[in-house]
Amino acid sequence: MHTVYELQQLIEKAIPNIEYPKHPKNLYEPLTYIMNLGGKRLRPALVLIATDMFNGDIMQAMPAALAIETFHNFTLIHDDIMDNAPLRRGKLTVHEKWGTNNAILSGDVMMVEANKQLAQVDSSILKDVLNTFNATAEGVCEGQQLDMEFETRDNVSIPEYIDMIRLKTAVLVGGAMKLGAIIARAKHEHAESIYSFGENLGIAFQLQDDILDVYGDPEKFGKQVGGDIKSNKKTFLLLSLQQRLSAEDHVVLEDLFINETDSKVESVTSLYDKYQIKALATAEMQRYLTKAFDALNQIDIPDSQKSQLTQLANELMNRES
Amino acid sequence: MHTVYELQQLIEKAIPNIEYPKHPKNLYEPLTYIMNLGGKRLRPALVLIATDMFNGDIMQAMPAALAIETFHNFTLIHDDIMDNAPLRRGKLTVHEKWGTNNAILSGDVMMVEANKQLAQVDSSILKDVLNTFNATAEGVCEGQQLDMEFETRDNVSIPEYIDMIRLKTAVLVGGAMKLGAIIARAKHEHAESIYSFGENLGIAFQLQDDILDVYGDPEKFGKQVGGDIKSNKKTFLLLSLQQRLSAEDHVVLEDLFINETDSKVESVTSLYDKYQIKALATAEMQRYLTKAFDALNQIDIPDSQKSQLTQLANELMNRES
Numbered sequence: 198m199h200t201v202y203e204l205q206q207l208i209e210k211a212i213p214n215i216e217y218p219k220h221p222k223n224l225y226e227p228l229t230y231i232m233n234l235g236g237k238r239l240r241p242a243l244v245l246i247a248t249d250m251f252n253g254d255i256m257q258a259m260p261a262a263l264a265i266e267t268f269h270n271f272t273l274i275h276d277d278i279m280d281n282a283p284l285r286r287g288k289l290t291v292h293e294k295w296g297t298n299n300a301i302l303s304g305d306v307m308m309v310e311a312n313k314q315l316a317q318v319d320s321s322i323l324k325d326v327l328n329t330f331n332a333t334a335e336g337v338c339e340g341q342q343l344d345m346e347f348e349t350r351d352n353v354s355i356p357e358y359i360d361m362i363r364l365k366t367a368v369l370v371g372g373a374m375k376l377g378a379i380i381a382r383a384k385h386e387h388a389e390s391i392y393s394f395g396e397n398l399g400i401a402f403q404l405q406d407d408i409l410d411v412y413g414d415p416e417k418f419g420k421q422v423g424g425d426i427k428s429n430k431k432t433f434l435l436l437s438l439q440q441r442l443s444a445e446d447h448v449v450l451e452d453l454f455i456n457e458t459d460s461k462v463e464s465v466t467s468l469y470d471k472y473q474i475k476a477l478a479t480a481e482m483q484r485y486l487t488k489a490f491d492a493l494n495q496i497d498i499p500d501s502q503k504s505q506l507t508q509l510a511n512e513l514m515n516r517e518s
Numbered sequence: 519m520h521t522v523y524e525l526q527q528l529i530e531k532a533i534p535n536i537e538y539p540k541h542p543k544n545l546y547e548p549l550t551y552i553m554n555l556g557g558k559r560l561r562p563a564l565v566l567i568a569t570d571m572f573n574g575d576i577m578q579a580m581p582a583a584l585a586i587e588t589f590h591n592f593t594l595i596h597d598d599i600m601d602n603a604p605l606r607r608g609k610l611t612v613h614e615k616w617g618t619n620n621a622i623l624s625g626d627v628m629m630v631e632a633n634k635q636l637a638q639v640d641s642s643i644l645k646d647v648l649n650t651f652n653a654t655a656e657g658v659c660e661g662q663q664l665d666m667e668f669e670t671r672d673n674v675s676i677p678e679y680i681d682m683i684r685l686k687t688a689v690l691v692g693g694a695m696k697l698g699a700i701i702a703r704a705k706h707e708h709a710e711s712i713y714s715f716g717e718n719l720g721i722a723f724q725l726q727d728d729i730l731d732v733y734g735d736p737e738k739f740g741k742q743v744g745g746d747i748k749s750n751k752k753t754f755l756l757l758s759l760q761q762r763l764s765a766e767d768h769v770v771l772e773d774l775f776i777n778e779t780d781s782k783v784e785s786v787t788s789l790y791d792k793y794q795i796k797a798l799a800t801a802e803m804q805r806y807l808t809k810a811f812d813a814l815n816q817i818d819i820p821d822s823q824k825s826q827l828t829q830l831a832n833e834l835m836n837r838e839s
Contacts (some may be wrong), residue, residue: 218656218660219666220660221660221663221667223613223663223667224660275622275623275626278619278622279619279622279623294649298599298600298666299663299666301596301599301600302596302600302624302659302662302663302666304626305596305626305629305659306655306659306660307654308626308629308630308650309629309655309656309659312633312648312652312655313652313656316645316648316649318651320641320644320645323641323644323645323648324637324641324644327633327644327648328634328637329636331630331633331634331637334627334630334633335539335627335630335631335634338545338623338627338630339539339541339542339545339627341623342542342544342545342620343542343558344624345619345620345623346542346544375599443661
C-alpha cells in the first residue's frame with residue numbers, strides 16, 4: 198500500500214511529462230498552463246488510491262488518473278469563461294490570457310486529450326472504463342448547467358441543491374474511485390460501493406465547503422471568508438435559512454441582499470447563528486459522511502487496505518481550508 | 519451493397535430516435551435542435567458506406583456513424599459561437615437561442631454524447647475506433663484554431679492553407695471512412711487507404727467550395743455567391759491571386775479590401791479571371807482528387823464494391839452547390 202502523499206507525488210511528477218501536440222501553439226499551450234497551476238491533485242490521486250486499495254497495479258491506473266485530472270481542468274477552463282472569472286489560483290484564467298474563443302477551443306481539445314489518455318487502459322476493461330468516465334462527464338456538465346440556472350432562480354429547493362452539488366462535484370469523486378476499482382479488476386459490487394463512498398464523500402465535502410465559507414478561520418481558510426454571502430450564492434446554509442426565517446427576518450435578509458453594506462457578511466452570519474444553521478449544515482454533512490462510510494463498510498476487504506482512504510477522508514473532513 | 523441514398527435515409531431515420539437525457543432541459547434541448555436542423559448526413563453516411571464496401575454489417579456501424587454526426591454538430595455549436603454567427607441553416611444558432619454559456623456547455627455535453635455512442639462498438643475493435651476518433655477530433659480542433667488565426671494573419675502560405683482545410687474539414691471525412699473500415703474488420707492497410715481517400719477527397723471538396731463561392735451558378739449555389747470575397751476570406755483563390763499580382767494590381771486589390779463597394783465581388787472576380795485563378799484552383803482540386811482515387815485503387819477488392827463510393831465522389835465533385 199502506498200500513502201496518499203506518495204500517490205499525489207506520483208501524479209505531480211507525471212503531469213509535467215504529459216506530452217500534448219505542439220502545434221498550433223495557442224491551442225495547446227493553455228493545456229500545459231492550466232495543468233501546471235498546481236492544486237492538491239486529489240481527484241487523480243483517488244483513482245490511484247482505489248486501484249491500490251483493491252491490490253491493483255497503480256501504474257496501470259495512471260492514464261485514467263491523468264484523464265480525470267485533464268478532464269477536471271478542461272471543466273475549469275470552460276467554467277471560468279461562463280463565470281467570467283479573471284483569476285484561477287492567483288493567475289490569469291485561460292480566457293483572460295488567450296481570449297474567449299481560444300479558451301473554448303483549448304477546452305474542447307483538452308476533453309479530447311482526456312479521452313486519448315483514457316483510451317490507453319487495457320482493452321479488456323476499456324468499455325467499462327469509458328462508460329464510467331462518460332457518465333461522470335455527463336453528470337459534471339449537468340451540475341454546471343444547474344449551478345448556472347440556480348443563479349437566476351429564486352425557488353431552489355434543498356433536494357435540488359444537493360442534487361446540483363452531487364452532479365457538479367461529487368460524481369467526479371465517485372467516478373474517479375470507480376475507475377480505480379475497475380482498473381484493479383475489483384468485483385462489480387465493490388466498484389459500485391466505492392463509487393457510492395466517493396459520491397457521498399463529495400457531497401459532504403461540498404457541504405463542509407459551504408460551512409467553511411462562513412465559519413472558516415480567516416487565518417487558515419484559503420479563500421476570503423464570506424465570499425458566498427457577498428455574492429448571494431445559494432448554498433445549503435442560505436437555502437436552509439430562507440426556509441426557517443420569520444417574516445420579520447425575511448425582510449432583514451432581503452434588505453441585506455439589495456442594499457450592499459460593509460457589514461453584510463457579519464449580518465447574514467448573525468442570522469445563520471440565530472437560526473442555528475451551522476448545526477443543521479453540520480448534521481447534513483455528517484449524514485452524507487455516514488452514508489459514505491456505510492458504503493465503504495460494504496466492501497469486504499481487510500481494513501488495512503482501506504486505511505489510506507479512511508485517513509484521507511478524515512483529514513478532508515477535519516480540514517480548516 | 520446499399521445505395522448511398524439508402525444509407526443516408528437510414529441515418530435520417532436514426533437521428534430523431536437518439537435519446538439524450540431529458541434533464542436539465544436547457545442543457546439537452548440544443549442537442550436535439552441542432553441534430554434535427556437537417557443536412558445531407560454525408561459524414562455519417564460515409565461511415566456506413568465504408569463498412570458496406572468492406573462487407574461489414576452496417577447496423578454495427580450505426581453507433582459510430584451517429585457519433586460522427588453528433589461530434590460534427592458539437593463543432594457547429596462551438597464554431598458558431600466563435601464566428602458570432604446568428605443563423606445556421608436559416609434557423610437561429612444555439613447560442614442565439616439559448617445564450618452563449620448554455621451553448622458552450624451544451625456543446626461540451628454533446629461531445630460526451632458522441633463518446634457514449636462510440637463506446638457502443640464491439641469491444642474487440644473499441645481501442646482502434648477510439649484512437650481513430652480521437653485523432654480526428656484533435657485534428658478538427660486544430661483546423662478551427664488555424665482558421666481563426668488566419669483571419670488576423672497576413673502571411674498565410676498556400677501549404678498552410680491546405681493544411682488548415684485538411685484539418686478542419688478533410689480529417690473528419692477520412693476519419694469517418696476509416697471508422698467504417700475498422701468496424702467491417704477491413705485489413706489495416708485498407709483502413710489506411712480509405713482514410714487517405716477520404717482525406718484527399720475532403721481537401722478537393724473544400725477547394726471546390728472555394729471555387730463555387732466565386733464561380734457557382736447563383737441560381738443553384740445554396741449560399742450567396744461571393745460570400746468569401748465580401749468577408750476577405752483567405753481562400754485558395756485569394757492566396758493564389760496574392761502570390762501572382764503585379765505591383766499595380768496589388769494596389770487595386772488592397773483598395774478593394776479597404777473601401778467596400780457594391781462592385782467588390784465583380785472587381786475581385788475580374789482579377790481572378792485576369793490571373794486565371796479558376797484554372798489554377800481547378801488543377802489543385804484535381805490533384806487531390808487524383809490522390810484520393812490513387813488511394814482507392816490501392817484497395818484490392820472488386821470494383822463493384824467500390825461503385826457506390828466512386829459514384830458519390832463523382833457526384834460531389836460535379837455538384838453545383
